Amino acid sequence: MSDPALDVLRDTFGYERFRGPQAEIVAHVVAGGDALVLMPTGGGKSLCYQVPALVRAGCGIVVSPLIALMHDQVDALLQLGVRAAYLNSSLAPEAARAVERELLDGRLDLLYVAPERLVTERFLGLLERITPALFAIDEAHCVSQWGHDFRREYQQLSVLHERFPAVPRLALTATADALTREDIRAQLGLGDARVFLSSFDRPNIRYRIVPKHNARQQLLRFLEAEHRGDAGIVYCLSRRAVDDTAAWLAAQGWNALPYHAGLAAELRRAHQDRFIREEGVVMVATVAFGMGIDKPNVRFVAHLDLPRSLEGYYQETGRAGRDGLPANAWLSYGLADAIAMRRLLAEAPEDGLPRDPARERIDRHKLDALLAYCETADCRRRVLLGYFGERDTAPCGNCDTCLAPVERWDGTRAAQMALSTVYRTGQRYGVGHLIDVLLGRETDKVREQGHAALSVWNIGGELDEGGWRSVFRQLIAAGLLAVDLEGYGGLRLTEAARPLLKGEHTLWLRRDPAPPRSSGRTPRRAAEGPFEHPRERALWEALRRKRLELAREQGVPPYVIFHDATLVEMVERQPASLAELGHIAGVGSRKLERYGDAFLEVLAGF
Structure with a gap:
């Protein structure tokens, strides 16, 4: 007897099997169960609600905090032949009404909506006229006052439990320590929900911290040595630092753009669109940028200043290497950073309210953990995973302290x-x-x-x-x-x-290592792909050009056509027929029909 969920995974998404706990989560939700899902960025959280929404009757409602995330997810689903749409402030009133009509007529499989809209009486009334397949609350750490990105509108989502008690709910996040997890369950009324806790490990990311001497020059050496032509994100603490660093990198010949809340909304959108749709763009940003960005081939995330917490650091570095290919998390850290963070902790709350002793204790714990991570001589990954409750992990062999042990x-x-x-x-x-x-x-x-x-x-x-x-x-x-x-x-x-x-x-x-001297060697660029042989590298570039051409024709990001990991498998297996191409991970039936001949033509040329 066939498994409907596995059939959807293969036919629609192009994957032969579920990864890790995905199969168990999907089966639990398809059967009507509530779930709290903690899974690292790039671990496949989206499939945990997309597949059940396609298996269950009705329309899956996805609560998402950012417009960019909705657009990316819907673009990708439409490519797969899934009937998906979003409702947010970017839609004109007539376009929003058209989406609502599709919802009421049963012509949608998945609908993405912002929390502010979802909790309005008007939208809740619409939902009472349809059959919701499920409610997926993405970026669920936003509901917790102990999390790193608290948003008050998320706390109103408990209304879903009250108004639709029979509809399964999933809360999903990549970043939540034990305290935050319990707060999510309490705030959303998920006390009886099953908790699925995956490993927080992202083995493809290399964590590296360098003692800060001249941060910009250190960043430039890192980029020149390892990431020429790659897409990446550089985080700075202040808007001025973002503007200055982006201008400085551009003057050094890098395709660098600034992003922060002080820029005009139109300019922010234009820069974000370029980052998503073009290859090799470096976004210099405050933490206002990145949450909900689905771009899978971000090859590095660099921090010129300390993040606010280990949760924030994990979330931000997790935007690198979502496709599973090698990526770098690079951070410069010095005395001034330690002083600034200690001072920030001691200052009065920005909202002018009296100090909350409980809040102070938790903030102190979070800062102590962040600084201890920066100062450790132990494996970085062990310290990071230990913070999230994963103990007794072996040294990873893929962080700076493992590769060059600290005295x-x-x-x-x-x-x-x-x-x-x-x-x-x-x-x-x-x-x-x-x-x-x-x-x-x-x-x-x-x-x-x-x-x-x-x-x-x-x-x-x-x-x-x-x-x-x-x-x-x-x-x-x-x-x-x-x-x-x-x-x-x-x-x-x-x-x-x-x-x-x-x-x-x-x-x-x-003992801090001495600043590295240039070896004179030029490492192979990550943008050249994971291939040494010139013929394979040429095929890799030809497939990327074809993907970019198709993406521009449709006005979508290249990774919506195929992820880098799918192109890598094409190079490695070199399929010669549609049947063989259909067995490549990420090539579902709809994409095989739309793009199979175009990519086979490129492959045949080699």
Whole structure:
């Protein structure tokens, strides 16, 4: 007896089998069960609701927070022959009414809608006139005040449970620690839902953190060495940094565009469209960009500034390599970042409300986890997965600390010197002046304050300035030093520093690697694809050109035609007939009919 879900997967989506827990999730939802699905970006969350929506009677309703995500998903589904549409503010009133008529007439399989529209009485009334197949709440971490992208409108989605108790609901996210998961269940009334928790591991992503010296030049060296011609995202903390970095990269010959909330809406849309539809565009952005972007062949995500939390970092880096091919997550991190994040935590809430002790504890925990990740000498992936509750994982062999193990040293004495200098100078000076005292530099400020007469004057000759900056950075990251908000950002001791000063604790520090020197070698560019042989590489480029040509004819992103991973399999297997091409992953019956002959013609030429 055939399995309807597997038939849909093969005939519509072009995949022979489900991956990981997909089959179990799909069967549970098809049978009418509620689910909370946690699966990494690129793990196939969309299929967990798209397949059941096509198997069950009625129309699947997908709650999505961003217009870009809706457009991408609907474009891709229409290519597969699925009757899909969206309702959002980009539609003119007449176009929106036409979609509503399709919904009421039973001519839609999937409808994407924003949470603000879904919870209106008018739209809920429409839903009561049809048979919803299911409700899929995507990016479900947005409902949690403990998550990294809280949105108040998501909290109203509990109305679905109240008004449609018999319709199965899925809440899906790629990013939620244990606290956030429980909050999602409580907020959405999913207390009885089955939880499907996949591994958070993204083995195709190489995690790398470099000590910040000159972040832009470091970024440029990274891009020139590994990503010429690739699509990628560069995250900056401020709008000004975004504008300046995008302009600077463009001046260096890169196809770089800025994106942040301060740009005109039309310009943001134009830049986003170029990133999605063109090859090799580098988007320089604040975190306002990226959520819901479905582009699968983003080959790198770089951070010039620290993200706000490990959840945010995981979400942002997860936008790389969604197609499963190798990708890079690159971050520059330095002393100023550690100081800025500690200071940000100590400042009053932006909304002007009184401090919430529970909120403060959670924020402190999240910041401690982020800084510990940056400072670790352990496998990056082990630390990251451990944060999300995955323990006892083996070293990954695909992060900077695995590929070039970091030396650790007994920094107890150096830390005591640094902490003593903070104390002896009055706990009100910044790192620069403290290092001047430790190294015995007779600056104007040292003479003016009389600090050359202190017992800590010139005791730090065993380390150079870079070494001391590393020590101070790690002391701040470890919470042994705090940033004084009353003065000019000077450092002061915390209670946690007392045992170390008394000699009751030993402190091990990581030794930062020296800045790399150019080897003179030119690595193979990722944009050349995973092929060494010139003939295979030429075929890869020819298939990409054909895909781009077809995409431009239809006004859709190239990856909507076929993902890079599908083209890679074409190069490797070189099918010679429609039947053979139909067995390539990602080539469903509709795409085989529409594009099979065009791609076979390219393959025949080789």
